[in-house]
Amino acid sequence: MNDALPSLDDLVACPQCDTLHVAQDLPEGMRACCQRCGHVLMSSQKTAVARIISLALTAFVLMIAAITFPFLSLNAGGVQNATSVIDAVLAFSDGLAFPLAIAVAFFIVVLPLTRLTALIYALGPLVRERKPYRGARIAFGLAERLRPWSMAEIFIVGVTVALIKVAGMAAVTIGPAFWAFAGVVVITILKDQLICRYSIWEALDQAKA
Amino acid sequence: MGLVACRNCGQVHQKGVTRCKRCESVLQSRDHQSLQKVWAWLIAGIIAYIPANTYPMLLTSTLLERSESTIMGGVVDLVNYGAIGIALVVFIASVAIPVGKFLAIMYLAISVQRGSQRHQHGRHKAYDIVEFIGRWSMIDVFVVAILSALVQLDTLATINPGIAAVSFALSVIFTMLAAQSFDARLIWDVDRKTDD
Numbered sequence: 001m002n003d004a005l006p007s008l009d010d011l012v013a014c015p016q017c018d019t020l021h022v023a024q025d026l027p028e029g030m031r032a033c034c035q036r037c038g039h040v041l042m043s044s045q046k047t048a049v050a051r052i053i054s055l056a057l058t059a060f061v062l063m064i065a066a067i068t069f070p071f072l073s074l075n076a077g078g079v080q081n082a083t084s085v086i087d088a089v090l091a092f093s094d095g096l097a098f099p100l101a102i103a104v105a106f107f108i109v110v111l112p113l114t115r116l117t118a119l120i121y122a123l124g125p126l127v128r129e130r131k132p133y134r135g136a137r138i139a140f141g142l143a144e145r146l147r148p149w150s151m152a153e154i155f156i157v158g159v160t161v162a163l164i165k166v167a168g169m170a171a172v173t174i175g176p177a178f179w180a181f182a183g184v185v186v187i188t189i190l191k192d193q194l195i196c197r198y199s200i201w202e203a204l205d206q207a208k209a
Numbered sequence: 210m211g212l213v214a215c216r217n218c219g220q221v222h223q224k225g226v227t228r229c230k231r232c233e234s235v236l237q238s239r240d241h242q243s244l245q246k247v248w249a250w251l252i253a254g255i256i257a258y259i260p261a262n263t264y265p266m267l268l269t270s271t272l273l274e275r276s277e278s279t280i281m282g283g284v285v286d287l288v289n290y291g292a293i294g295i296a297l298v299v300f301i302a303s304v305a306i307p308v309g310k311f312l313a314i315m316y317l318a319i320s321v322q323r324g325s326q327r328h329q330h331g332r333h334k335a336y337d338i339v340e341f342i343g344r345w346s347m348i349d350v351f352v353v354a355i356l357s358a359l360v361q362l363d364t365l366a367t368i369n370p371g372i373a374a375v376s377f378a379l380s381v382i383f384t385m386l387a388a389q390s391f392d393a394r395l396i397w398d399v400d401r402k403t404d405d
């Protein structure tokens with residue numbers, strides 16, 4: 001049995017159900033799925049790393065804009081109130097809810113920025129065909145592990161629901177940060193679709209030598 | 210056949226290796242404490258979900274009145290405004306998804322404990338869906354955050370978050386952790402008895 005087994009580096013185990021597959025070179029634009037549970041094992045896109053980096057940089061810049069510019073403002077009966085993303089986080093900063101303010105800050109600002117920074121750090125040198133920086137693997141692993149906890153897209157849907165709730169009572173002005181944040185969400189989704197873990201681990205492996 | 214895979218990067222190792230040579234994650238053929246962790250997080254999630262529904266999510270005060278609304282109260286308000294679509298979004302995110310998730314995780318944990326061999330593909334799909342959809346329950350917490358930040362018009366009208374927002378957020382976080390602690394490979398283990 002062991003004689004027929006290819007070298008360990010040529011095997012891929014499905015992270016979801018542990019079925020063992022033999023890795024093969026994929027034609028451009030194809031995807032390989034687990035035979036048992038259908039989990040995507042690899043998807044081939046030649047220029048993926050360069051595109052991931054450019055999208056990550058764009059999202060990073062937009063995120064900074066989303067934090068600094070005015071997000072929404074409300075006007076009713078001559079009284080006005082402007083809100084930034086940071087104000088939304090601080091909404092929970094009174095009393096018992098304080099830990100929630102920290103959690104919300106992580107979900108919508110800190111973790112998305114951490115993921116982007118880690119990706120740029122891990123993959124940046126690959127684009128310029130240099131050796132990866134120290135800890136590139138840990139950074140990429142971290143970016144992937146934080147994926148479910150980075151909730152920018154959920155926040156923007158929440159904002160939409162909130163806008164509909166107040167729209168009847170007062171005039172709402174949408175600031176530039178809202179559009180910047182929406183941009184972050186769209187670009188992050190595009191970027192995450194390009195990430196094929198297998199190919200990136202392979203690329204990091206090859207660049208190390 | 211004596212191999213162990215890294216769940217972080219997919220690298221396959223000989224059995225007995227404890228750290229992945231590629232990404233340095235800890236290797237574990239199966240997480241033996243998986244179900245124990247799943248039950249612990251799940252029960253914590255269900256307990257936190259109770260005050261999330263009985264206490265107010267939003268405290269609204271206007272010139273004329275002060276009112277408090279719970280999760281279901283908010284949904285009913287939206288229906289009264291005529292915003293049926295949005296009411297549906299909030300209902301699905303805050304009631305249907307959390308309750309569905311509790312049931313789905315319980316079913317997955319119980320079926321693995323019993324060594325069920327039925328519907329493996331279906332159960333794996335259910336696990337995928339639970340993992341993907343669970344985080345969307347956070348919508349309501351963000352709605353509360355934006356409303357309380359935005360509606361601060363001195364005496365005219367103010368909205369402040371209620372304590373239910375905290376317990377609801379905790380409930381979502383706990384059930385996300387429950388779903389992540391579930392080792393989906395256990396669903397398939399009844400097919401071939403692994404020796405550890």
